[in-house]
Amino acid sequence: MIADDGDRISSGSTYRFSGSAIRVRVGRMARETAFRDDWILVHEMTHLALPNVPQRSEWPPEGNGTYVEPIARAQAGQLDPSVVWRWSLEGMPKGQPLPGDLGLDNTHTWGRMYWGGATFWLLADIEILEETHGLLGAQEALRAINRKSGGNGVIWSVDQMLAAGDEATGTHVMSRLYAKMKTAPAPADMAALFRDLDVGERDGRIVFDDAAPLAAIRRRITEPREQPVAQGQFGHRRSVAASLVHSSHRKKDLALP
Ligand SMILES: [Zn+2]
Numbered sequence: 001m002i003a004d005d006g007d008r009i010s011s012g013s014t015y016r017f018s019g020s021a022i023r024v025r026v027g028r029m030a031r032e033t034a035f036r037d038d039w040i041l042v043h044e045m046t047h048l049a050l051p052n053v054p055q056r057s058e059w060p061p062e063g064n065g066t067y068v069e070p071i072a073r074a075q076a077g078q079l080d081p082s083v084v085w086r087w088s089l090e091g092m093p094k095g096q097p098l099p100g101d102l103g104l105d106n107t108h109t110w111g112r113m114y115w116g117g118a119t120f121w122l123l124a125d126i127e128i129l130e131e132t133h134g135l136l137g138a139q140e141a142l143r144a145i146n147r148k149s150g151g152n153g154v155i156w157s158v159d160q161m162l163a164a165g166d167e168a169t170g171t172h173v174m175s176r177l178y179a180k181m182k183t184a185p186a187p188a189d190m191a192a193l194f195r196d197l198d199v200g201e202r203d204g205r206i207v208f209d210d211a212a213p214l215a216a217i218r219r220r221i222t223e224p225r226e227q228p229v230a231q232g233q234f235g236h237r238r239s240v241a242a243s244l245v246h247s248s249h250r251k252k253d254l255a256l257p
Pocket residue numbers: 043044047061062065
């Protein structure tokens with residue numbers, strides 16, 4: 001932790017040495033609210049959960065941090081879901097490809113890396129939830145990747161990481177999306193997507209319509225999930241999810257709600 005001027009948490013970075021480390025700058029005058037409202041540490045902690053990937057592919061972890069951070073805070077009761085969706089609604093269009101785009105692996109702009117990457121994870125989440133009828137989503141895939149890799153301490157290929165996620169959800173959603181988005185612009189119709197999720201803005205406020213086709217998925221994304229439990233501690237109802245989450249390496253799960 002580096003003491004800084006001011007009253008807020010101003011930046012953070014995550015490193016892999018022989019273990020993991022987060023460096024964060026915190027203002028000497030920071031009060032409790034600065035920590036309660038902070039998103040930087042939550043973003044950095046999501047990096048602890050995933051393996052390192054080759055540098056040209058920084059967008060999957062950066063997009064993941066961007067996507068997971070507000071959802072994690074909403075699931076923990078620190079953020080209203082309307083704030084999560086406001087950020088998606090305003091941020092994700094910044095991740096759309098511009099003319100000359102060569103796909104996420106080859107276009108290293110801020111918008112593509114953070115918001116293009118976040119769009120990948122949103123699309124993956126929705127498709128996994130659709131294919132598994134709401135049983136599993138990106139969260140379960142991420143937990144599986146975390147357990148299999150051990151997190152930030154190892155270097156994996158993106159293919160390896162996404163295959164572990166697909167294996168956990170019994171789908172091919174993430175490898176299919178990656179193949180589509182890594183070397184081609186693959187624009188997404190964000191206006192149609194938010195219409196289906198029915199996230200809209202009226203008079204400056206985020207409004208939802210629970211009759212929209214993807215409304216159940218939208219609610220599912222930000223609602224609190226059960227924390228992983230040790231094998232043998234769960235009952236019959238949880239058995240499918242629990243078979244995906246049991247682990248003796250739970251310490252890393254703190255980064256993924
Ligand atoms: Zn980051």
